Amino acid sequence: KNQVEQSPQSLIILEGKNCTLQCNYTVSPFSNLRWYKQDTGRGPVSLTIMTFSENTKSNGRYTATLDADTKQSSLHITASQLSDSASYICVVSAQAAGNKLTFGGGTRVLVKP
Amino acid sequence: GAGVSQSPSNKVTEKGKDVELRCDPISGHTALYWYRQSLGQGLEFLIYFQGNSAPDKSGLPSDRFSAERTGGSVSTLTIQRTQQEDSAVYLCASSFGTATEAFFGQGTRLTVV
Numbered sequence: 001k002n003q004v005e006q007s008p009q010s011l012i013i014l015e016g017k018n019c020t021l022q023c024n025y026t027v028s029p030f031s032n033l034r035w036y037k038q039d040t041g042r043g044p045v046s047l048t049i050m051t052f053s054e055n056t057k058s059n060g061r062y063t064a065t066l067d068a069d070t071k072q073s074s075l076h077i078t079a080s081q082l083s084d085s086a087s088y089i090c091v092v093s094a095q096a097a098g099n100k101l102t103f104g105g106g107t108r109v110l111v112k113p
Numbered sequence: 114g115a116g117v118s119q120s121p122s123n124k125v126t127e128k129g130k131d132v133e134l135r136c137d138p139i140s141g142h143t144a145l146y147w148y149r150q151s152l153g154q155g156l157e158f159l160i161y162f163q164g165n166s167a168p169d170k171s172g173l174p175s176d177r178f179s180a181e182r183t184g185g186s187v188s189t190l191t192i193q194r195t196q197q198e199d200s201a202v203y204l205c206a207s208s209f210g211t212a213t214e215a216f217f218g219q220g221t222r223l224t225v226v
Contacts, residue, residue, distance in 0.1 A: 043117075043219050100169055
């Protein structure tokens with residue numbers, strides 16, 4: 001069964017600090033991995049999308065890494081801001097089943113001043 | 114429109130009533146997904162349409178739930194005989210082809226009283 005596991009479930013960090021979120025997946029055959037940010041009451045918004053051949057991709061203060069061998073990804077937030085408070089969702093797409101997206105449960109990040 | 118549009122944005126209905134939720138995907142997008150998100154929970158896959166292929170209905174929680182996509186564009190999610198546990202935010206997403214960015218609508222918040 002295709003699964004996506006995220007950790008931690010939640011974390012609290014001080015403004016200006018860095019943090020790293022983890023994503024492990026069993027989706028196979030792998031097509032791509034995406035990180036989304038979901039603000040409270042809003043739909044998810046894409047941060048990065050990576051294919052098998054990509055190891056790292058940045059979007060401003062967000063940097064995602066991918067190790068397709070170990071089926072792990074991370075999202076690093078640098079110099080956190082209050083606006084980074086949100087849920088971060090790891091989404092993996094399989095080549096089979098028409099590239100249906102499998103969602104992780106998300107990591108809820110709270111940035112405190 | 115420029116993005117995925119969902120309507121209504123909010124719906125309050127009495128237990129036992131039927132409801133219809135609408136999703137207008139981005140023009141030209143062949144893939145359309147329905148998800149739901151209960152309060153404080155992750156995204157739960159419901160159904161997936163890809164082009165003219167038979168939809169993947171594996172996530173529909175019961176036979177009270179159904180969805181259709183007319184003309185490969187607009188989709189309607191129907192919930193019959195609503196129950197209180199159906200209360201959630203129902204999110205729609207669309208993408209162009211496979212392995213490409215999926216864009217989400219703002220969701221429909223359904224409350225069953």
